[in-house]
Amino acid sequence: MNHVFASLEILINMSVLVYTESENGVFKKASLEVASYAKGIADMMGTSVTAVAVNGGDTAPLGTYGVDKVLNIKDAKLDAFNAAAYAKGIAAAAKAEGAQVVVLTQSANAKYLAPLLAVALEAGYASNVVSLPESASPFTVKRTAFTNKAFSHTEITTAIKIVGLGQNAYGLKEASGAAATEDFSPELGDFGVEVQSVDKATDKVSIADAEVVVSAGRGLKGPENWGMIEEMADILGAATACSKPVSDLGWRPHGEHVGQTGKPVASNLYIAIGISGAIQHLAGINSSKVKVVINNDPEAPFFKAADYGIVGDAFEVVPELNEKLRAFKAANS
Amino acid sequence: MKILVCISHVPDTTSKINFTDGDTKFDTNGVQFVINPNDEFGLTRAMWFKEKQGASVDVINVGGPETEPTLRKALAIGADTAIRVNVEAKDGFQVAKELAKVVQDGGYDLVIAGRESIDYNGGMVPGMLAGLTGANFVNTCISLDVDGTTATATREIDGGKETVKTSLPLVIGGQKGLVEESDLRIPNMRGIMMARKKPLNVVEPSGAETETNAVSFEKPAPKGAVKLVETVDELIDLLHNEAKAI
Numbered sequence: 001m002n003h004v005f006a007s008l009e010i011l012i013n014m015s016v017l018v019y020t021e022s023e024n025g026v027f028k029k030a031s032l033e034v035a036s037y038a039k040g041i042a043d044m045m046g047t048s049v050t051a052v053a054v055n056g057g058d059t060a061p062l063g064t065y066g067v068d069k070v071l072n073i074k075d076a077k078l079d080a081f082n083a084a085a086y087a088k089g090i091a092a093a094a095k096a097e098g099a100q101v102v103v104l105t106q107s108a109n110a111k112y113l114a115p116l117l118a119v120a121l122e123a124g125y126a127s128n129v130v131s132l133p134e135s136a137s138p139f140t141v142k143r144t145a146f147t148n149k150a151f152s153h154t155e156i157t158t159a160i161k162i163v164g165l166g167q168n169a170y171g172l173k174e175a176s177g178a179a180a181t182e183d184f185s186p187e188l189g190d191f192g193v194e195v196q197s198v199d200k201a202t203d204k205v206s207i208a209d210a211e212v213v214v215s216a217g218r219g220l221k222g223p224e225n226w227g228m229i230e231e232m233a234d235i236l237g238a239a240t241a242c243s244k245p246v247s248d249l250g251w252r253p254h255g256e257h258v259g260q261t262g263k264p265v266a267s268n269l270y271i272a273i274g275i276s277g278a279i280q281h282l283a284g285i286n287s288s289k290v291k292v293v294i295n296n297d298p299e300a301p302f303f304k305a306a307d308y309g310i311v312g313d314a315f316e317v318v319p320e321l322n323e324k325l326r327a328f329k330a331a332n333s
Numbered sequence: 334m335k336i337l338v339c340i341s342h343v344p345d346t347t348s349k350i351n352f353t354d355g356d357t358k359f360d361t362n363g364v365q366f367v368i369n370p371n372d373e374f375g376l377t378r379a380m381w382f383k384e385k386q387g388a389s390v391d392v393i394n395v396g397g398p399e400t401e402p403t404l405r406k407a408l409a410i411g412a413d414t415a416i417r418v419n420v421e422a423k424d425g426f427q428v429a430k431e432l433a434k435v436v437q438d439g440g441y442d443l444v445i446a447g448r449e450s451i452d453y454n455g456g457m458v459p460g461m462l463a464g465l466t467g468a469n470f471v472n473t474c475i476s477l478d479v480d481g482t483t484a485t486a487t488r489e490i491d492g493g494k495e496t497v498k499t500s501l502p503l504v505i506g507g508q509k510g511l512v513e514e515s516d517l518r519i520p521n522m523r524g525i526m527m528a529r530k531k532p533l534n535v536v537e538p539s540g541a542e543t544e545t546n547a548v549s550f551e552k553p554a555p556k557g558a559v560k561l562v563e564t565v566d567e568l569i570d571l572l573h574n575e576a577k578a579i
Contacts (some may be wrong), residue, residue, distance in 0.1 A: 002554070081490075083470060085459075107492045112472040112506075115425075124426065124544030126378070127456050134527025140548065144357075147451050149350040151553065157544045192469040193499040198490070206492025212579070236579065248514045254475065255489060260451055261370045261509050262344050263489075269578040280346045286553070290578040306559045308571055321565045328569050328579070 015050050016042040017099035019090050021107060025057025025200070028209065029172070030105040032065045036173040037165050038103045039066025040132045051179065052093040054078050054086060063179035065172060071096070071184035078188075080195040081109050085188040087116035092186030094121055094160065101139075102162045107208055114164055123160035130169040130287075147260045148286035152184060167208065167266040207258065210239035210270040213288070215258060217243035217282070219274020219295060219314055222250035228318045229273065233323045241265065243275045259284035274314045277302025292319065334388040334479060334501075335483070336495070337436060338376045339446035339458065340407050341369035342400035346451065349355070352550045359550070365384040370404055371447025375507035377516055378477060379445055380411045383548035389413055389444075393435060395428045397421055401533060409520030415531070420538035423546075425453075430541035435510035436466050441502065443484075448473050459506035468502040475510025 020031035038049045040318075048068040053059065055078055059070045071093045077233035078085060084252035090113070094102050103118065108130060118125040130151070138155045141163060145152040156162075196205045207213060214233045220226065231321040233240045240256060247257035260267045260280040274295060275281060282305045285291070293306040296313050303309050310317055344350070344364045351360040362467045368376065382388040392407040393416040394400045404415040418431045436444055449456035463470030469484075471477075475494065476487040482501045487494050490511070507513075520528070562568050 001434050029390045060562075081495075083472070087464075108473055108489060110489075111456055112460070115429075116464045116470065118426070118457065118544075119461050119464030122544075124424075125457055126545060128454055142551075145453050145547075145550065146344075146350045146549040147454060149552075150352070151551045152453070153548045153551070155548050156544065157546060158544045162340050193471060193497050196485075196496045196498050198493065198495045200490065200493030200495075203494065208491035244514075255492075255494065257509070267578075269572070283346075290572070290576045292572070303561075305556060307557075307576065308568060309559045310563075310565070310568060311561060313379075315564065321568070324565050324569055325579075328573070332573075 001097045002153035010054060014043070014100050015048050015097045016101045016103065017090075017094050017097055018049060018063055018103040019110065020052050020053050020056065020067075020174045021105060021109065022053060022056045024204070025055060025093045027061050030167055030209070032061060032169055032172050033104050033168070034165050035062050035065040036175075037132070037170045039173065039175050040170070041101055041103065042066070044136050045134065050099070052090050052099045052184070054089065059179050059181045063177050064159050064174055066175035066177065067179040067232070068177065070179045070181040072181055073184050073186065073311065075185075075188070082191045082193060083109070083113040083116055084190065084192050084197070087113040087120055089186045090117055091120035093184060102160065104162065106164050106166055110164065114162060118162050120149070121160045121162070122158060123162045124156035124158040125162040125164065126154050126156055127164040128166050129163050130166050131168070143332045144287065147283040148264075149283055154222065165299050168268060168289065169266070179325060205237060205239045207239045207241055207256070207263050210256050210267050212236045212271070213258070213265050214238045214271045214273070215241035215275060215285075216246070216273040217241070217275030218245050225315075226252070228322060230270070231322050232325065233324060235329055243281055267314060272302055272306070273318060275302060275303055276300045334382060334443060335387065335439065336379045336382060336388050336390045336443045336445065337439065337441040337442045338372065338379050338390060338407070338412065339444065340372050340376070340392050340394045340403060341447065341450040341452070342366050342394055342396055342403040343369045343450050343452045346370065350552070352552070356549045356551060368406060369447050369450045371449060371451070371508045373517060374509050374511040375445035375447060375505065376407055376412065377518060378507070379501045380518070381512070382479065383411065386560050391416060391439070393418070393432065395420060395422045395431045402437060403529050404533055406520060408531045408533070409524040410518050411524065413531065415477055415533040417533065417535050418538050419535050423482045424543040425455040425457035426461060426544040427541045429465060430512060431538050432458070432462050433465040434539045435536065436462065443479065443501060444468070444504045445507050446505065463504035466502070466504070468504045469499040470504045470506070471497060471499060472506035474505045474507050477505060477511060489526040534554045
């Protein structure tokens with residue numbers, strides 16, 4: 001019986017395709033998470049998982065998280081990200097594999113290429129999805145909407161479905177297996193957009209990739225006081241972030257602004273220091289799992305949205321916390 | 334240069350979000366609507382192109398008559414003409430397809446849309462519009478200059494930024510950075526008076542289909558009370574042993 005089903009699958013050639021991003025050939029944690037998620041969907045649908053990678057290195061980690069097959073697009077022209085060309089390559093992979101579902105992360109690059117991919121595949125796209133499909137037919141997913149103030153149960157009605165999985169929404173799930181890797185050389189078409197320069201701090205964790213985000217607000221009184229915030233980020237391997245007023249005042253770069261009009265945060269731990277917690281800020285960081293607030297105003301609205309809080313002066317609490325976190329890390333690593 | 338700025342009509346950022354009709358519709362009762370903040374940064378940058386480089390700036394919304402005050406506000410800020418595609422916006426693809434028709438018929442060189450609307454957060458309209466019209470596309474754009482048919486843009490990437498060169502026709506997914514918060518314009522009385530006389534053209538939809546359907550909505554479960562601690566030792570202990578976060 002199983003044998004018959006297996007042959008049928010091959011005949012109709014359907015699969016779940018997952019785009020696994022890599023940096024310098026190394027697959028990012030978010031890629032292993034979407035691989036796990038694609039495996040979850042494939043299990044629901046009784047099919048297999050194919051990953052598509054661009055200049056991917058060692059693909060063994062993908063197998064560990066449920067990928068059966070990897071199509072690796074190797075092309076030096078793709079060393080710099082190009083949304084149009086990447087979308088075209090992924091679309092070709094989806095067609096070659098007869099993919100019914102395509103899974104992406106919600107990295108800046110994935111969000112950039114997703115709508116181009118949707119047009120190429122005439123596929124409906126649901127972004128910011130937070131869990132496995134609620135049903136495979138109709139294909140319905142739960143996603144955040146109203147900047148994390150609500151969820152929407154969204155049905156995708158097209159033959160091919162594209163799902164953008166929110167960061168840390170599903171987690172990593174190991175599955176025993178090995179991925180067979182094949183080179184894949186699709187037509188890439190016009191690039192249209194050419195990268196001139198990239199300005200990226202290589203020694204710092206980005207907010208999108210961070211497990212822990214340390215964020216500070218106007219309560220810090222001035223940009224000269226950020227040393228202790230950077231120190232905490234350093235101890236915890238965290239990214240630094242800030243509130244909107246702080247970026248508007250120019251105390252910190254815009255890229256650190258988190259909230260409704262800034263970057264969304266979906267880290268495991270979010271530590272807010274001297275941030276009152278305006279509704280727009282809370283909306284942007286709501287997807288973080290554990291929230292800690294340090295603020296000298298017990299009435300700060302952030303306390304209502306937090307899991308843990310210390311009412312106290314940041315200039316006293318943070319240095320002590322840094323010292324003890326450093327000792328804790330030394331003892332627990 | 335002919336610029337089209339896409340304007341989403343969204344609840345003000347401070348709005349309380351509620352649903353009605355058995356959680357199938359957003360409850361607009363008591364909600365104030367504004368220009369989507371990501372679109373407003375783009376509109377303000379478009380005003381710069383108008384004033385410094387002689388561009389024309391039209392604004393467009395896909396939606397019912399209730400969105401017209403938001404389009405009038407864009408006219409009061411300085412746009413020349415507003416267009417409303419007279420159909421309820423149901424999903425990102427339908428909106429992008431309706432916009433694509435207007436963009437192609439109108440021969441626009443540059444289309445600026447917000448990277449996402451703050452209500453449905455689909456983040457797909459600008460990219461789909463580029464895909465449907467064959468224009469170049471730069472998302473999460475934080476600076477944009479145009480010289481002839483060449484454009485130089487900076488986009489936010491994870492952990493930094495990237496400068497790119499491209500050419501018109503171009504679609505931008507814009508956000509804060511295209512202009513600063515302090516550059517945003519509050520319509521003055523003269524602008525408001527002039528906006529009343531500017532054309533707001535209502536065009537009938539081309540009948541674009543949808544690809545997704547928001548079946549129902551749900552609010553997050555209410556949050557438990559915060560645990561206030563007195564000492565940092567206690568905090569570290571809870572984060573390690575209870576929350577398993579460090």
